[in-house]
Amino acid sequence: MAITAAMVKELRESTGAGMMDAKKALTETDGDMQAAQDWLRTKGLAKAAKKSGRVAAEGLVAVAVRDGKGVAVEVNSETDFVAKNEEFQNMVRKIAGAALDAGDVDALKAAPLDGKTVADVVTDAIAKIGENMTLRRMSTVEAPLVVSYVHNSAADGMGKIGVLVGLEGGNEDIGRQIAMHVAATAPASLGQDDLDPALVEREKQVLTEQARESGKPEAVIEKMIEGRMKKFFEEVTLTGQKFVINPDITVEEAAKEAGAKIVGFARVEVGEGIEKREEDFAAEVAKTLGGS
Structure with missing residues (x-):
C-alpha cells in the first residue's frame, strides 16, 4: 500500500513519534493506522506530546468597552470545539473585563481574576479542559466614543473577529458601520502617515x-x-478606503458626513499569523516521502 504524506502526518500527530519512525511504522504495517500505532508503542517510539507544544490557532476574540476605553483580547485554543465551550467562553469574557484595567498583555497576564492571576486561570483551564490555550494579545483604543463589533459571533461580545473604532463626535451607528467595514477590509493603518x-x-x-x-x-x-x-x-488605509456601505465615498468622508472623526481602530482576528500544524509539516513530509 502506498504511504501518503497525509497518513504520516496523521500518525505523527496521534503518537508524537518522529517523522521517519512514523513512515517506517506505516511501511511495516502496510498502512494500517491502528497497527502502526501499536508498532510504535512496541518499539517505545510513541510519546505523548506536551500540551504546551501543541499549536493553538483556534479560540475567540472578546471585546469590552468602558468609559472611553475599548479592549479586544485574543485567547487561543487548539480546536474550534473548545471555543464553543461555555466554560471557555466565560473565562474569555472575564479576561476581557480584566483587560480594561491593564496596560498591555503582560500586565493582563499578571492581573487578578477570581483570586488568581489571569495567567494562572488560563493554566488551570488547560489542565481541566485538556487543550493548550494561550492568552496571545490584546489591543486597546481610547477615544471620546469607542464602538465595538464582533464578526462571526460565538456568544455576546466574542467571536472570530473583534473590532474597536474610536471616534471624536458622531454616534454609535456610524461607529458600528465603520467597525463592520474594518472587519471586512482589514486596513493596514488609519492613515498614510501611520503605515509601516x-x-x-x-x-x-x-x-x-x-x-x-x-x-x-x-x-x-x-x-x-x-x-x-x-x-x-487608498486601498490599505482606513480613511482612504471606499466605504463598503457606500462605495461612492471614502470612509473618512462617511465619518465626516456623520459629524465624526476617526481617531483610532483595532482589528483582532483569531489565529492571525499563527502557522498551523499542516503548514509546518507539509513540505517536510512530502520531502521525506519523496526519498527512499
Whole structure:
C-alpha cells in the first residue's frame, strides 16, 4: 500500500513519534493506522506530546468597552470545539473585563481574576479542559466614543473577529458601520502617515520594477509609480478606503458626513499569523516521502 504524506502526518500527530519512525511504522504495517500505532508503542517510539507544544490557532476574540476605553483580547485554543465551550467562553469574557484595567498583555497576564492571576486561570483551564490555550494579545483604543463589533459571533461580545473604532463626535451607528467595514477590509493603518515604512518601501520597490518592465522613459515611470502608490494608499488605509456601505465615498468622508472623526481602530482576528500544524509539516513530509 502506498504511504501518503497525509497518513504520516496523521500518525505523527496521534503518537508524537518522529517523522521517519512514523513512515517506517506505516511501511511495516502496510498502512494500517491502528497497527502502526501499536508498532510504535512496541518499539517505545510513541510519546505523548506536551500540551504546551501543541499549536493553538483556534479560540475567540472578546471585546469590552468602558468609559472611553475599548479592549479586544485574543485567547487561543487548539480546536474550534473548545471555543464553543461555555466554560471557555466565560473565562474569555472575564479576561476581557480584566483587560480594561491593564496596560498591555503582560500586565493582563499578571492581573487578578477570581483570586488568581489571569495567567494562572488560563493554566488551570488547560489542565481541566485538556487543550493548550494561550492568552496571545490584546489591543486597546481610547477615544471620546469607542464602538465595538464582533464578526462571526460565538456568544455576546466574542467571536472570530473583534473590532474597536474610536471616534471624536458622531454616534454609535456610524461607529458600528465603520467597525463592520474594518472587519471586512482589514486596513493596514488609519492613515498614510501611520503605515509601516517597511511596507510602503516594499510596495514601492515592487511597483517600480513593474513600471520599468514597461520600457517607458524614466519620467513616465515616475508618474506611473506616483499614481500606483496613491492607489495603494487608498486601498490599505482606513480613511482612504471606499466605504463598503457606500462605495461612492471614502470612509473618512462617511465619518465626516456623520459629524465624526476617526481617531483610532483595532482589528483582532483569531489565529492571525499563527502557522498551523499542516503548514509546518507539509513540505517536510512530502520531502521525506519523496526519498527512499
